[in-house]
Amino acid sequence: MIKQVQANYNPAELEKRVREHWANAEVYRKTKELRASGPNFYFVDGPPYTTGAIHLGTSWNKTLKDTYIRYRRMQRYNVRDQPGYDMHGLPIEVKVEQSIGVKTKKEIEEYGIDRFVSTCKQFAMDFQKRMTEQFKELGVWMDWDTPYLTITSQYVEAAWWTLKRAYDKELLAPSNRVLSWCPRCETALAEAEIEYRDEKDPSIYVRFPLKDDESTSLLIWTTTPWTLPGNLAVAAHPDLRYAKVRLSSAEGDETVIVLESLVEQVGELGGYEGYEVLDLIEGDDLIGMEYITPFLGDVEYQRQATGKWVHRVIPSSTVAAENTGLVHIAPGHGPEDFELGKEFGLEPFCPVDETGRFTKDLPVRYAGMSVKEANKHIIEELKERKLMYSVGTLTHRYGHCWRCDSGIIYRNTTQWFLKITQIKNLMLEEIEKIHWTPDWAGSSREYDWTVNARDWCISRQRYWGIPLPVWTCQCGETKVVGSITDLESGNGYRKDMELHRPWIDAVTFKCPRCSKQMRRVPDVLDVWFDSGVATWAQLGFPRSRAEFDRWWPCKWITEAHDQTRGWFYSQLAAGCIAFDRAPYEAVLMHGWVLDPNGQPMSKSRGNVIEPEKVIKDYGADALRFYLMRTNAPWEDTSFQWEGVKNARKTLNILWNVVNFATTYMSIDSFEPGSVSLEGLKAALRPEDRWMVSRTEKMKGEVAKFLNSYELHKACRIMEDFVLEDLSRWYVRLIRDRMWSEKGDLDKLAAYKVLHEALLSLTKVMAPFCPHITEEIYQHIDGSLESVHMLDWPGADTTRLDERLDQSMATVQELVDLVTKARQSRNIKLRWPMKRVVVRAANNDSMEVMKQLESVILSQANVKVIEYIPPGQEWGEIVLNAEPNPNAIGKVYRQWASKIAVLLKSRPAKQIRDCIEKGSYSLGIEGQMIKIEPNMVSFTSSLPPDVEGVKFSGGDLYMDFEITQEIEAEGFARELIRRIQQMRKDIKLNVEEYVRVEVKASAKLIEFFRVWHDHIMSETRCRQLEFVDSPKGDHTASWEVEGEKLHVSLTSLHFKQAMDELLTINGLSQDGALALIEAGHRSLTDLRPLSEEQIGNVPGLPKADVKKISHYLERADEAIVPSKDAAKPQGGMAKEALVPFLLRVPRMNQVKADMLYEAGYDSIDKIKAASKEDLRKVKGMGEKTVDEIVAYASKGGFEATIKCEGCGALVPPDKMTCPSCGARVSIESLVEEEDKGGAHKPALAPEAELERSFTYLIKEEKAERSYQLFEKALAKGMKGFCVTRNYPLKIKAKWNLGETPILWLSNVGKESSIRPKDLEKLSVSLEQFLAQSEGGVILLDGLEYLITNNNFLTVLRLVQSLRDQVAINRSILMLVLNPSTLDAHELNLLEKEVDATI
RNA sequence: GGGCCCAUAGCUUAGCCUGGUUGGAGCGCCCGGCUGAUAACCGGGAGGUCAAGAGUCCAAAUCUCUUUGGGCCCA
Known part of the structure; x- marks a missing residue:
């Protein structure tokens, strides 16, 4: 059944209502059940990190996921849609530290690791709940009741199992290396945890004097002075050429060794004016040269250091030809330095502790000082010791801790590594197998990142994370726990114990080799590793295999491009470790939502726009539509409020179209299921067939773009369909048909086509905008509980009609041209146009026009269309021959003027035809004059008032000739508009009456007389007169279409009097006017009048006379209201009632009898009964009761039904059609009824309304x-x-x-x-x-x-x-x-x- | 410094792969219409050195190179 929608699109209210419907009717659960037997589709949600409210990027992310999940479900897939949350890690620790007011690890341990970790857990859980609510607001359908959380024992176990796999494959091992380190968090950081941004640092050039010749120095450059105490070597490029050069200035000179190509640059930097190259040295020859390291004297380690290459120049091909071409090497302070050190036997000396302070390895003036602080002291000291060549500052990108933003340092420690370098080739092969959208996300980005990947440091010296499942013994024995079962053999294990720190730390094992106690390595895992195991952890693997076998691997994931190094990578690595393959098959990489200026949104920038605000103002559907429409998914979107507003506007227009459709369809009780397009074939107009074709085309294209992940294009297709095809064209075309007789086939066809278009659109749009489509669906169909339970509609290509589509485009173009021409001539659309003439470009296009003629006539408001067959000229075009006197004169001199006259007098067409064939001849004074083509030119001119224009269907001539009728009507309307404008100008009450005097030409007055009454009624004018000099309250002159109009307008000041007189009960407007015009302007005026006198007022209706007298007599009588009348008690005979009951779905004779005998002896009683009441009647099941209530509340007892067979009406107490005898079928009403939920109207308790x-x-x-x-x-x-x-x-x-x-x-x-x-x-x-x-x-x-x-x-x-x-x-x-x-x-x-x- | 992506009207963008009349839209702006979708709707207009430069070509927004600016990912 079609139900009319609310007149206005109110997203906030609508979306709330729809979500309530989903919740009340458990639509989500039912939809999943519906698809349970479909092919499996394993989708995995990239778990958002639970450290704050969701932002617009998260909204986009979840919207994309939701859209595809819904789409796949409509395609009958059984989609696994468990949402996830990433809940461990430093960000949460940092937040908790702030909330409890601690800063260092020492303070945390004083606070208590157990308390600290519990707080972290609580924090994560709180945010998880909050975020879930926000996702629901967006309309996202995922399994919110059972999300996967990375903090559960099941999840921890999966991570452990994976690490055990790695260990068994010798891919997990401890290693002593130099790594990035956060001095605030006091932990190692992985590459993925470092963020780079610009920072100012010192840029210093330092002299390293040669041991053999202290007057000559190697010049090195660095931005980290604090690494100099750790210096153990200098690297030079063996293939580059260096120069020993004497630099000189007025103040003195010195000798340094730098790269030859940089001599000049270095000299300038040191303030030297001249230089002299003393010697050129190949890099090769520098190798082994010994120098004096700056802190040799002060640092015990430096003095003691032994090794062939200590404090010497070593070769490295990574040295760049920059700065000085000589690089200071501190193996304890840089990864490359470390590698070089290993190669040349240099120990990674690292005099820096975990908090970033110098250790006691350095002299007291530095010990305990933070390295950042030490920088300036070292610079000062080097200056004093004349080792500083040059000091400057440099802005460069420097790494920072991803969470606390502290600048990172490099330290040498022992950490646990996943040996990515050993499985890199496998990972690269897997990347190529994955289907990436866009393809460069994989082939370029992920590939590139993986090629450059190093071993992954997964140990962190922190608290809130998955504990590293590694136990070690003093004897060197190592045990990796791969499951909770493995743990059970440990001392201190308790069943179902908390697996986090510090509780897990209490579990120890007896060393199998030396029998001593094995203790857990106290580290926790890098949180980036957690989510890497999501695809199997959420399936309960390894504890149970069944789910894993059923679902794995994952079919599709989608995340933003920053996940190249994040989740795309961590999953790939973990998958290759655990299963020798990537755990996902396809990826859609999407972009970021940037602020309106194209900058990323961040709290520090203060440019964050909250999704909640957007949803509140415009609705979740509008936000979703905007996000998907504006850009290709893989491009960044700069957020624009205008865009969301626009999306809302589109949805609003869709709503208006639905409102339009449902208004008329519900009035006519249109049943879309009762007719088919095929059945209506004969009744379809060309424009209907066009709409049908457009609809099918739209369906196909949306599907096409969904499949290629070009959501923006899919959205634009839908938008165009709504705006262009439906709202601006089809609805306009069928509007008149809506008002024809009920049951008219022509109207029925329009209904059916419009309904089909809307239903199709609703289906394909459902994944994108789940709320509005649900609401629309429930109003235009509603046969299922949700639009999201429907199957995806395939496009019916047999209904496509490209040619008709093309034709309509031509017609639209034609109508546009007419509109445009009207506008430029200032001729309004409501002035009919005399005719248009179409000179078709070909037969085809003429057919097209004829086929769609009615469309042209109505939309262009044209009286007649004339067609000129292709190839022919329009007969009314005047062809003129223009003689060229110059050319003629050259040949025929004295005859020239005569020839010209003759040429002009002959039919131009004939001349042209002959000339086109060869030449044209004239006879003058017996001479044959031959006219050459250059002697005459041709012009054509259109009849007056005709405008010609080319269009894709040929030539179009518009005849703007204005006939008397058109002109009269036009001018009448012009006058009306002017009078109304004048009323506005003097701010006249809209209901006030006026007198109007008009001066105009005799012609106009003639027109106005024709429209006299119309003008008066449109302008609330009581007197309209045509005079020579208009006088009144307000006069104005207008120039309209070249005619002068003088108008005066006078308020009759009736309003006040009217208002007063109309307080007489029942007095008509005309009556009041008559009284006023007779001079009786108030009630006081009336009192002295007799009934007879009143009766004599001209124009006063008889009925009004009585009312006035009545009023005057009654004065102030008071009548006490009576409210105590008893309510009616109408019982019906059983035989009368039962037939009504039998029409209720699920009803039968027995049940009906029982109802009657239980005392429900009238329809009203049944209507008044609640579900509970009815349930008390023996034999009434729940479902039957639901049906009765639904039937009653829908007015079923009063409703007639249209017979499907013959169309006759079947009264509400009959089961068979009185006309053809067919049995009517009654469908269940319950599902529709349940949908409204909260707002079920109270049932009328009585049928009779009480007087008073x-x-x-x-x-x-x-x-x-x-x-x-x-x-x-x-x-x-x-x-x-x-x-x-x-x-x-x-x-x-x-x-x-x-x-x-x-x-x-x-x-x-x-x-x-x-x-x-x-x-x-x-x-x-x-x-x-x-x-x-x-x-x-x-x-x-x-x-x-x-x-x-x-x-x-x-x-x-x-x-x-x-x-x-x-x-x-x-x-x-x-x-x-x-x-x-x-x-x-x-x-x-x-x-x-x-x-x- | 490297990899990838992006740059078209005030804003958001289509077109680029596959070169070809006058580079399409929407919003905003200006002007107008409609008043039976009406807290709507419709039409018209102005507005563009297609980031800059060079090259290929008869022809470049489109292909190539360089530069500039922005985003992401890395050194």
Whole structure:
């Protein structure tokens, strides 16, 4: 069944409602169950890190995931969608440190590792919950109830198992190396944990004097002075040429060795003006040269250091031709230095402790000083000791700890490594097997990163992480625990123990070799390793294999490009270690959401835009649509509010189209399932077939782009479909058809096509915008509980019609051209155009035009289309022959002017035809004159008022000739517009009456006379006169289409008098006007008049005369309202009731009898019964009860059904069609009913409305109210309807007879009342109440009045109306959509009325 | 310093792979229309050295190279 949607698209409310529906009906669970038997699709969620609220990038990430999960489900895949959270690691430790106010590891240990770790866990859990809520707000469907968390024992076990695998394959081993180190966190860092940013550092050139010749120095360059105490060698490139050079200046000279090519540069830097190359030395020959290291005297280690290469020049081909070409080597302070040191037997001397301070290996003046601090002291000291050649500063990129931002240092320690270098080739092969989108994400980026990868240091000297499962013994024995079972043999193991530090540290093993105690290496794992095992950890592997065998490996993942070094990599490495293959098969690498200026969003920049804010303002669907529409997924998106706004606008237009469709379809009770497109084939207009074709094309393209991950293109296809095809074209074309007779096939065809288009769009859009599509689906179909349970709609290529598509494009172009031409000539679309002439480019295009002629006629507002067959000229084009006197004169001299005259007088076409064939001849004075092509040129001119233009279908001529009729109507409208403008200018009340005097040409006045009445009614004019000199309150002159208009306008000041007179109950507007025009402008004026005198007022309707007298007599009588009438008790005979009951789905004779015997002897009683009540009746099952309630609340007992066989109407108490005898089928209503959830309207307790009562009827959409109203009317009561709906629609839908309908609208027509004008509304209502003793008023749309005024004002109106109703023994029904008010207001309203329904 | 990606109107972008009339849209701006989708909707207009430079070609937004700026990932 088609249900009309709410008039306005309100995403906040809609999305909340949809999510409630999902929750209440357990739609997510049911959808998964529906697909349980489909092919498996293992999706793995890259776990976000639980350290803050989600940002827009996370929103995009989850949106992409959700979209594809939904899409795959629609394709019937059984998708595994467990969300994950990454919950260990330094970031959380840092946050917790801040919250408990500690800074160092020492302080943490004082605080207690157990307390610290518990706090970390709590912190992570809190954020996990918070983030989950935010993801739900986005409409993401994942298995939120059972996420995988990296902190569970199951997860830890999987990580351990993986490390054990690595150990067994000799890929896990401790190693002493120089690594990046964070001095604040006091732990080693992996490459992935270092962030680079610009920083200023000293840039110093230092003299290393040669041992054999201290007057000559090697010049080295460094940005880290603090590494100089650790210097053990200098590296030179063996293949480059160096120079020994004397640098000189006025102040002295010195001799240094630097790279030859850098001599000049170095000299300048040292402030020298001249230089002399003393010797050129090949790098090779420098090798072995001994120098004096700067801290030789001070540092015990340096003095003691032994080795062939200590304090000598060593060769290295990594030395670059920069700075001096000589590189200071400190093997304890740099990875490359370390490697070189290993090669040349230099120990990694590292006088720096874990907090980044110098150790006691250095003299007291440095010991205990942080290296950063030491820099300036070292610089000073080197200056004093004349070893400093030059000091400067340099801005360069320097590594920082990813969490605390401290500058990293390099230290030499022993850490545990995964030997990536040994499995690199396998990893590279696997990268090539994975399907990457875009392909360079894999072939370039991931490949490049992996090629350069080094062994992965996975040990961290911290607390909150997966414990390194390595136990060691003093004797050197090592044990790696690969499972909880392995752990059970340890001392201190307790069942189900917490596997985190410090608890795990208590577990020890007896060494199998020496029987001493083995203790755990106290490190925890690099948190980047955690997520690497996600694909098997979440399946419970290795503890259980079943899930693993069923799902693994993962089919698809999607994350941002920063995960190249992150999750893409960690999974690849872990997978290759554990299973010798990549754990995922396909990757979509997406971009980042940058701020509006293209900068990454970060707290430190202060440019973070929160997704919640965006959702609050525009809705999750708009945000999702924006994110996916704006860019290719793999490109960064610079976030723009405008973009989201625009997305919302698109959705709004879609909503409006749906509103349009459902309005008419629901009025006509259109059943899309009752007809097929094939069945309607004969009734389809060309534009319908066009729409059908467009729909199929759209479906196919969306699928195509989804498959290629070009979501932006898919979104644009859908957007174009909504805006261009539906809203701007098809809806425009079919609008008129909506108003034709019910059951008209032509209309039915439009309904069906529009419905099909909307349903198809809803389906393909469902993965992108899950909320709005759900709401639309439930209104236009709703046969399943959710749009997300539907199958993906394949495109029906047999319905494609490329040619028609092309034709329509041509027609659209034509209409556009006409619109454009109208605009440039200032001819409005509402002035019909006399004709257009199409000169078709070919037969095909002429056919096209003819086929779609009706479209052109209506959309271009043209009276006639004329066609000129291809190849022919339009007969009305005038061809002119223009003689060229110059050319003619040269040949025929004296005859030239005569020839010219003759040429002009002959038919130009004939001349041209002959010339085209060869030549044209004239005879003058017996001479044959031959006209050569150069002697004449041709011009063509169009008839007056015709404009010609080329278009893709040929040539188009538009005839703008304005006939008398067109002109008359046009000018009348112009005058109306001018008068209305003048009314506005003097700020006249829109309801005030005026007198208008017009001076214009005789022609215009003639036109105006034709339209006289129309002009008056459109402008609330009581007197329209044509005079020579218009006079009045306000005069103006206008120039319209070359005509002069002088208009004067005078307010008749009727408004106030009208208002006063209309307080007379029942007095008509015309009556009031008549009184005023007769000079009776107030109630006081009327009092002295006799009934006869009143009767003599010209133009006063007889009925009004009575009302006035009545009013004058009644004065202030008070009538006490009676509220005590008993409610009706209508029982029905069993035989009468049962047939009604039998129409309820699931009902049968036995059940119906039982119901009756249980006391439900009337329809009303059944309607009033709650589910609980009905359940008490013996034999009533839950499902049956649900059906009864659903049936009753949908008005089933009152509804007729259209017979599928013959179309006749079947009354509500019949099961067979009275006309053809076919049995009607009743479908279950329960599913639809459940959907609304919270807002189920209360059922009307009685069928009869009580006189003198005011009712408040709470309905989402006024249905029941109108039924009650109809009933009251049927009993002969006079009715009065006030509604914000369009009156004709109401009339079409309900049988209201001649009942007056007052339209609440800002349109400003006579039959309408502006919603702000409560005064007028109350006057009209009171008037009705007074004139019809015992009438019934339906006031539909109370919320509209409330939003346009304020609540209390409306409440006062309700009070006064209620009293009037009671006095007049009438009935007032106030219809209200309860969801638009808050509870408090609703309460107040309910107090004021006599009964609430 | 290296790898990858990006650069088109004030903003967001299509077109580039496969070179070819006048580089399309949307938003914003200006002007207008409609008032039976109306807290909407529709039309028109102005606005572009296609980041800069060089090359290939009859022809370059498109292909190639260089430079500049931005993003990510690394040294």
